[in-house]
Every structure is written in C-alpha cells, then in structure tokens.
Amino acid sequence: MRLRAGISAALASGAILLAAWQAGTHVAESNASAVTTSAPRTTGGTGTGSTAPGTTGGTSTGSTAGGATAKAGGTYTGTAVQTRFGTVQVQVTIKAGVITDVTALHLTDQEQRSVQISARAAPLLRSEVLSAQSANVQTIGGATFTSEAYLTSLQAALDAAHF
C-alpha cells in the first residue's frame, strides 16, 4: 500500500523514525516540518533488510546510532509505532543518503483516525448505494433550493404530508 503525501499520520511517524536513523543530518525536505511532531511512546526505528552492499542493516535505537547506515542507502522497515492515529509502520527507501520513498506497511483501525485513513471515497455503482424512495425517508437532502424551487420539490411533498 503506497501512501500519498496526504496521509499525515504515516508521514509524521516516518519522519520520527527517520530522525532516529539519520541523526538529524539529512531529513527529506517534505518531512522536515513533521520531525517536530511528537508521538507518544516513540521507539527508535529498527532497520532491517538493507540491500546496499557494505552496510549491515543494523539496528538503530535512538538518535545516535543510525547515521552511517542511512547514508549508504537501502530499504528500511520501521518498527510499529503507536501514534494517536493508531499503529503505524513505515518502510523507507534511501538512496545516497536521500529518502526516495516512504511506504506505509501497517495501519490499524483500532482508533477512529485510522478508520478514516481507510475510509477514503472510492468509486461506487448506483446499485451499491442504499436505494430509497421518498415514501421511505423522513427528509430530503439536496443542494440548496430556492423558495420557488421548493414548491415542486420532494421536500415540499413530505412537508405537506406531515402537516
């Protein structure tokens, strides 16, 4: 699942992990402002699966040990981090010390915010929405009608029936 920049939860957490790896030396521009975001109980990122030759894919725990690893490049998987948006785990790709990709690996829906992340609007067929007839509803929602247009509206019919 690829994250777009709009999902701030993952970016914020990614930035926190990156801060750990990179010891604050080279944070991607787009994430710079998010570094200051504080997540509760943030643990240091654990770098695994490093693919670049000559690097050890070591574990960085905190803000001091990760610099050398990150500068070499590779793909790093962060530990699952508890944020107020739920559990977030990110994968970061670094090339020549520059972040080239941030991907969310794990988002829970335990908390409302994470539900929203998965609650994006998606294409839908008309047959997939709740079918409704004016006889079955109590009110009518629609773009603002004028007083004149109201006279011929479904809402007017309902109001007349309920008078």
Added chain:
Amino acid sequence: MQPISDPSLPGRHGAEPRLRSRTFTSMGTVVSLAVPSAPGTASPSVVEALEAATAVVEQLFNRLDQTFSLYRPGSEASAMARGELTLTDASADMRRLYVEASEWRTLTEGAFTAERPDGVVDLAGVVKAHAIREAGTSLPALGLEDWCLNAGGDVLVGGSPTPGSPRPWLAGIVDPEDRTALLTAFPVGSAGKHALATSGTGERGHHIWTAGLQREPDEGFRQVSVAASDIVTADVLATAIMAGGAATLTLATARWDVDVLAVKNDGGLLATPGFRNRAGQNS
C-alpha cells in the same frame, strides 16, 4: 437493522414514523421542522410545541439574515460590501463568523473561502449553517428531543423519528440528474453524524467560488453530500469539495470524521463506506 427502504419488509420497524412538520421562508429558501407524532400522544400538544419551536427557529434565522444578507441593502453585510463599514467596526457576530470562515479557509487549504473574487466578504455560505447550528442548540432547550430540521436541503437532527428508539432519521438525497428522484438515502444521526449538507450546481447556479483550484472541469463534481457530527463542518466541506474537486475530497476524508457522497460531472459516484449499502448491517 434492515434496509428501511426495502418494501418487502414493511413490518420490521413497526409502522413508518408519523411526523408533523411546519415550514417558513428565510434566507431565500424554505426551512422545515419535523417532529414525531407517535400514536397515542395527544396530537394537539405535539402541534403546539412544534409551532412554538418553529416560531423560535424562524426568529433566529431572520435575525441572522438581517445581519448577513447581501440581498438586503440595509444589512450590516451590505454596508461592508459598499465599504461603509470595516470588519474591525463590525458586530461581534460578524467578526466571529468571519474568523470561523477564515479558519475553514486555512483548514481546507483554500478550497473554502468567504471572499468573492471581487474581494467582498460573503458569509452566505456559512450563515445558513450557523443558523441551523444555533437552532440545534435552541430546540433541546425548548424541550424537543426528537426533531429534524431541514433548511434548503441541509439537515440537522436530534433523537429519532421513533421516540425512544435508536432508529436514525433517514434522509433521501436528491439525484442531481432528476430532481424528482432520490439517488440514495443516509441515516442521519447514526454513528454520531447528526448533520448532512449537500452542495451542488443544481439550483442556484455556480455560487461557489472555485478559487482556481479545479483545473480539470471534466473531473469536477456536480453534487457533493457530506455527513458530519455538526452542520457547519458538513456544509463547509461540501462546499469546499465542490470547489476543490478530488484533491479536497481526499483531504476532507483524511482530516475529518465525515462520510461523503460525490456525484461526478460524468454521473459517476465516489463514496465513503458510510454511503455504501450494507444490507443487514446497522447502517
């Protein structure tokens, strides 16, 4: 809860709720207040309470309209539009609503704005929602627990059409391609979403200032409905998504706990899970 609209299941909810409603005209549209009139209750007292509440809401709408309407030459908003009154000298109501609108502009990254292209402050987009919000505070204070307020197609509810039950109010959503038909319905009041606002190009023409955000006209929306916990959020976001298109839709669903149904210009639908028909589920 079964789909309420399924005609094969007429008895599952008992009888369809009996409602009484009263209407008045304000802010260029018609406002309806409906309350349940359950069998067995003394009907005259229900109607009396409804009419008293409608009078209060009407007064509230008219008072705000007299301040904020640009159609009234004598309004404070008109004086500001003519340059006779500056914001700093305006009433507390005017300044408060202007600040709120400005905050929404920031939160929606410019998709919602209270300023017309000519620089005139037009709070019309917020005033009606603000009036509905105020009414929503007044109605419980008047002793009404179960009510449905509809102002020109924007809906705010309290309680249930069947008093004492968890049954939500069911709001039909007009099909922008055929205004005598319903596209779908949304259970207003369920999952904490008591407000439903719809914005569109249908009836009042292009009254939304697009702020130059929408670059691909074909990908724009014809109608956007937003359900939220409060009516101002629902109304502002519906307007913002109409103006800002798909980018603002993504922003809105990521940043707020809302359900959105957007009808694209090509007739296609985009919807969050809350608008999906989940048969057999409590939706």
